[in-house]
Amino acid sequence: MSITITVFPGKDKANLKENFKPITFISGESVSIVGPTGSGKTAFINDIELLAQGDTVTGRTVMINGQYPSDEYRHNPAVKPIVMITQNTKCFTDLTVEEFILTHARARKKEGPKIAALTIEMANLFTGEKISEKMRVTSLSGGQTRALMIADAITVGAAPIILLDEVENAGIFKHKVIEVIKNTDKIIIFVTHDPVIALLTDKRIVMKNGAVKKVINQSKKELWAAKVLIDLDQKMGMIREELRRGNIISEEILGIIGLEAGVVTSAEVV
Amino acid sequence: MKLLIIAGPPSSGKTALAKQIIKNLGYCLKISFLKIDVVKAFEDEELKKEFNIETMKVYSGDLCPDHAEVMVLGDAVSWAENLKSDLLIVESAGLCLRCSPYLNQGLGIVVLDAISGIHAPAKMGPMVSLADIAVVTKIDLVSQAEREVFRQKIFEINPEIQMFETNALYGTSLQFLYRKILMSDPINPETLKLKGVPPIGTCTICVGRKEIGWKHHFGIVKKLDQCSEYLYRGE
Numbered sequence: 001m002s003i004t005i006t007v008f009p010g011k012d013k014a015n016l017k018e019n020f021k022p023i024t025f026i027s028g029e030s031v032s033i034v035g036p037t038g039s040g041k042t043a044f045i046n047d048i049e050l051l052a053q054g055d056t057v058t059g060r061t062v063m064i065n066g067q068y069p070s071d072e073y074r075h076n077p078a079v080k081p082i083v084m085i086t087q088n089t090k091c092f093t094d095l096t097v098e099e100f101i102l103t104h105a106r107a108r109k110k111e112g113p114k115i116a117a118l119t120i121e122m123a124n125l126f127t128g129e130k131i132s133e134k135m136r137v138t139s140l141s142g143g144q145t146r147a148l149m150i151a152d153a154i155t156v157g158a159a160p161i162i163l164l165d166e167v168e169n170a171g172i173f174k175h176k177v178i179e180v181i182k183n184t185d186k187i188i189i190f191v192t193h194d195p196v197i198a199l200l201t202d203k204r205i206v207m208k209n210g211a212v213k214k215v216i217n218q219s220k221k222e223l224w225a226a227k228v229l230i231d232l233d234q235k236m237g238m239i240r241e242e243l244r245r246g247n248i249i250s251e252e253i254l255g256i257i258g259l260e261a262g263v264v265t266s267a268e269v270v
Numbered sequence: 271m272k273l274l275i276i277a278g279p280p281s282s283g284k285t286a287l288a289k290q291i292i293k294n295l296g297y298c299l300k301i302s303f304l305k306i307d308v309v310k311a312f313e314d315e316e317l318k319k320e321f322n323i324e325t326m327k328v329y330s331g332d333l334c335p336d337h338a339e340v341m342v343l344g345d346a347v348s349w350a351e352n353l354k355s356d357l358l359i360v361e362s363a364g365l366c367l368r369c370s371p372y373l374n375q376g377l378g379i380v381v382l383d384a385i386s387g388i389h390a391p392a393k394m395g396p397m398v399s400l401a402d403i404a405v406v407t408k409i410d411l412v413s414q415a416e417r418e419v420f421r422q423k424i425f426e427i428n429p430e431i432q433m434f435e436t437n438a439l440y441g442t443s444l445q446f447l448y449r450k451i452l453m454s455d456p457i458n459p460e461t462l463k464l465k466g467v468p469p470i471g472t473c474t475i476c477v478g479r480k481e482i483g484w485k486h487h488f489g490i491v492k493k494l495d496q497c498s499e500y501l502y503r504g505e
Binding site for chain 2: 046049050052053055056057071074075077083084085086088091092093094095100103104106107108149152153156157
């Protein structure tokens with residue numbers, strides 16, 4: 001199912017009208033929202049999630065497939081074509097992981113015998129700490145909660161539009177996440193501070209003081225930069241995992257990973 | 271005149287919701303506001319100052335606030351009608367969760383906050399099951415999935431309920447609610463009745479005895495091990 005989302009300007013934090021041409025996102029497109037903290041990145045995807053009709057903080061309006069969304073589209077999760085993974089790393093819901101997934105599946109009318117098992121299996125791809133169906137959602141760690149929410153969004157949400165708010169946080173395996181959701185026909189919008197994600201997306205929206213300041217299309221030059229950064233990022237990831245396991249990072253390990261210690265030796269640093 | 275009764279636990283966002291309704295409908299409706307509380311309430315003064323509307327409050331003191339509502343609501347309706355109000359908003363104190371303050375006319379809204387716990391809607395009994403509309407507040411504090419799980423739990427208690435999810439401080443996504451209020455039927459004060467049956471108050475605890483244990487009491491009392499589900503059920 002092909003789908004489009006169009007965002008119309010609202011107001012910035014100083015209550016001044018935003019100055020951008022309506023932005024349309026099309027199925028298969030990936031988008032990143034960048035900008036300093038407090039610049040309005042989360043508010044932007046919140047507007048999409050709520051299918052804002054001038055009744056959110058920003059005053060923006062969102063159309064879906066070129067039309068104003070019906071009330072049913074806005075308020076009934078069973079027909080809502082959008083899933084959002086927020087920055088929350090805590091759940092207040094006192095249910096087991098399995099009950100949580102099954103209740104959510106009822107809300108989204110996506111019931112099936114294997115939905116809980118599938119979701120948990122996927123969540124475990126994203127986190128190093130294993131999640132099981134009888135754990136209580138309230139007792140999950142930040143990373144586990146995040147991993148579960150992302151897996152739930154993909155399996156139970158199963159919507160053509162995915163919004164992710166700072167997926168790189170909370171220590172989950174972001175490459176695995178991106179692998180699972182890229183190359184789909186979905187619209188994927190990342191709020192991010194991560195340079196790799198920002199460079200890999202088709203469109204980059206730059207926010208400032210609550211307003212959209214720029215829309216940048218991906219260029220070949222930047223794709224090259226992304227390649228360099230992905231390599232660096234993977235090396236950083238390996239070191240992170242070593243540290244998490246309690247290992248000491250030696251020059252040898254740096255060498256194996258392919259990071260040059262360069263001219264600075266460990267003796268000089270000390 | 272239209273009537274809106276807002277109920278819900280303390281600090282769930284009832285007043286924040288009332289403010290959004292007044293802010294967004296005040297241009298086309300003359301609104302009056304009544305607050306019923308037990309000991310202290312400031313909402314009436316706040317709303318009067320902010321929106322320049324007619325407000326009133328009543329403290330129920332040692333009387334159950336929902337019983338108090340039943341007593342004073344008739345007067346409140348006359349008061350609002352004499353002011354030529356188009357809409358009377360009544361905000362209840364909503365404490366013991368056994369009563370529900372909704373009437374057979376107008377709209378009854380229950381306000382629940384999204385972080386109050388997944389079993390809260392079930393524990394709130396008739397305040398949820400007899401409401402026409404549920405407004406879930408503080409949705410900015412939970413994930414979308416958790417919000418939808420909470421929503422599902424409310425539906426499982428009251429499948430007919432109309433639900434709105436909002437950050438009441440900003441009044442996000444409430445346009446449809448405003449339309450529902452505008453389209454609601456005017457009330458007929460002669461035939462106003464409570465929707466639910468309130469619990470009766472005829473035991474010795476009700477009349478002021480504070481002693482603990484059944485042997486100090488008579489009327490409708492049972493020993494702990496004789497209680498099946500409820501100490502007492504009426505109709």
